[in-house]
Amino acid sequence: MSELAESIRWNDDGLVPAVVQDAVSKEVLMLAYMNRESLAKTLETGETWFWSRSRGELWNKGATSGHKQKVKSIAYDCDGDALLVQVEQIGPACHTGKYTCFHHEIKPDGNAGREPAADRFRMLGELERI
């Protein structure tokens, strides 16, 4: 086991969450999970590889869609239980066709009331009733 792999605090399933960020726009694109093998393949190929918890298999992001991510940098955090991967994103990151997976937005401050999307009013109300 390398020193780095030991610096990472893999969870009980052998995974670590990886935040993927556009290296240029700095937009946060998605969050997925890596295991040791997917991190190794990411480093080896310069493309992102994750562990699909639902399918129980490695996946090379964009292998089917062509919407690959070219790795620009990888960092791990102060307590080693999260990764930040900065990438050049080819096409949209989200399987829905949106650029980022984080497209369900809520603004919890007063400005939310001035947003045009009617759904935001409803969602804000929902949030406040949690």
Next chain:
Amino acid sequence: MSELAESIRWNDDGLVPAVVQDAVSKEVLMLAYMNRESLAKTLETGETWFWSRSRGELWNKGATSGHKQKVKSIAYDCDGDALLVQVEQIGPACHTGKYTCFHHEIKPDGNAGREPAADRFRMLGELERI
């Protein structure tokens, strides 16, 4: 249970990972976990509240250090199992005094060899041997 809380796919521990990003610089600051109560308190107060897995308690980020995070927006992702919280960060986000928790950086491409920090050479080698 509100519609929104049901839109979020809380894990078996009732938690969801929350990526915290500086709303202005777009730097990713940290990743922490929220449960229903901490998300509700975050929305209610406009400051970030998380669930500390190690201490088993709610924590208001910056309550001790003063390095609070004022919430500018919250989004959840396409499959509802991650949050993105954009904040105004007061002081450094990391308990080490660094601005971001993601300060252990590796550049897996060839450019890493031209970085001045000697540690990067060693870490890159470690990564390749995983």
